[in-house]
Amino acid sequence: MLTLTRMVFEKQLTGSILQAVRAEFGVDPDPARIVLQHTNPDFEGDVTFVVFGIVKQLKAAPEEAGRKIGEFLVANGDLVEGYSVVKGFLNLLIARQHWMAAMQKALMDPAFGTRKPEPDAHPVVIEYSSPNTNKPLHLGHIRNNLLGWSVAEILKANGQDVRKVNLVNDRGIHICKSMLAWQKTGNGETPESSGIKGDHLAGKYYVAFDRMLKEELAGLVKKGMSGEEAMKKSTLMEEAREMLRRWEAGDPGVRELWKRMNGWVYEGFDSTYKALGVDFDKIYYESDTYVEGKKIVQEGLAEKVFYRRPDGSVWIDLTADKLDEKVILRADGTSVYITQDIGTARLRYDDFSFSRMIYVVGNEQDYHFRVLKIIISRLGMGFSEWSDAIEHLSYGMVDLPSGKMKSREGTVVDADDLIEGMRSETEARTRELGKIGDFESVEAHELYRVLAMGALKYYILKVDPEKRMLYNPEESIDIHGNTGPFIQYAYARIRSVLRKADATEQVAGYASMEVSSYEGMNEKEKTLVCHLAGYPDAVREAGEKLSPAVVAHYVYEAARLYNQFYHDHTIVDPARENTSMFRLQLSVWAARVMASATHLLGMEMPERM
């Protein structure tokens, strides 16, 4: 079972098989029952038709049916040149010239594997990253950012018009805590004066607030209060709440400090985003969208979608959908998380009139998005018709070998530290190998960056998004086996071969060679051709599943197969001009597919390493 090779001639074969069945048995099975799969390498053939699916309808034994269909396919048309039947499996051999034609066509298409944009299609909006402005980004954000960016690229490759958006949670009690601690203990410290990156500086004061609060609470508890009581009586908490009220009231002093500190944070985020290679078409700020949310709540109240409790809080009853009642607005009239999400959704619809909106958010918020979807479907006002367009791309948590990341226990892995650690570790390993001559050059340092980020991105993205994953620092910087650098290495070797071929007079014209003039095709070559021809299907499947892991597994397999081919066969052999040129063409194709696929993962490919 070769799991990662796709069905290249599926359409033609399905048609031919239907034709064969009609001719031999006089019935028309449902095309959905024509199950094709790649032939298990232990058997001879390229594509296997699973006869079981239609055997009942044919009223024939599986083997006999397989033989008749196989015979028909060989006799009629030139696609199938041989067959064999094993139990209920009809193994078909695709004629060589069809593989060659597929390869030739791919070589002539610079965008091989991707689909052209559909004209007039409504855009797909994808939200990812969505940080809070009180702390720097951590490992969890890295998974989110890499996933969001990659899924956006995959959808683009599937012909969709994609808009990447970010929603910054820039307001609320958390940022007030940082502000307050900075006022009290900061002595005017800035990123410039301290040399600390802006987001880390804000995080430093968030932590400082937490420490001060703990001290105060401990004191109060010592005086005999309960934990809950102490939280209510805490002057620090009261000051933070007061600051939030002043912020909502538009107090100029508070607003100015808020803008200043958030400005530092954005500078810090920008540099992390740049290092990760992610970007956005539009950034939304919660401080803008929550106002829209509150407006919609009023409209929803008028339409009786929501109801008000005596204390003034606003609710929605979701028991009909087997959920419970959810608060939409606090008793004091301030908004909660979901309030602003409703507002943001409508603002985005006004902005983009999207056909889909995908939220890349961790699976701990599955419930939240179920609720959001139902609320939007219940609201009138042009809402309900697009509630189906809302999708939650829910991904699993990132664990560490020591267990879960916990901010309390200080086990949270900082994104910037992680990236820098990967880079320096990659540098050390590359130097150890001693392959590149000039370690001080700009190119060398660029290579360390490319390899480090390639390792990190591949390590994160190869795991199916919906699954919880383990981040093992040791393994993430590995360069052997199923890793990013393994793929980069395969690519760099191809580029090296091609550079030499370009300089070799005898074969320098390989690019214009008609591949069908090559008579051979050994096993390794064929396996590679087969796999490369399946690239468009991998892109399509990744788009359907919103899963970069599909692309990751595909491209790893491509690199693995190429390495086997490279190892077993000499590519440039002056004594065999035609063979050399075919193998160079095959190498060009492999390199292009690898470059294209890894681009979808946000990886860069080195010319040499």
Added chain:
RNA sequence: GGUCCCGUAGCUCAACUGGAUAGAGCAGCUGCCUUCUAAGCAGCAGGUUACAGGUUCGAGUCCUGUCGGGAUCGCCA
């Protein structure tokens, strides 16, 4: 307790959505560099797919139950 996810080799991940003998990598052991980059290739070993039933030509995949792990059920985000 209610709801929802997950359980595959010692470890990290696959398995084309029901198809053939469940595949890779890491870790372990063994080979292969005077020849296009050995960051590579090949081999050995490693499995009752948590467990028990069921559905059918066929189940890691679907259904029921059990056990184990996680998330969520805030006027936090």
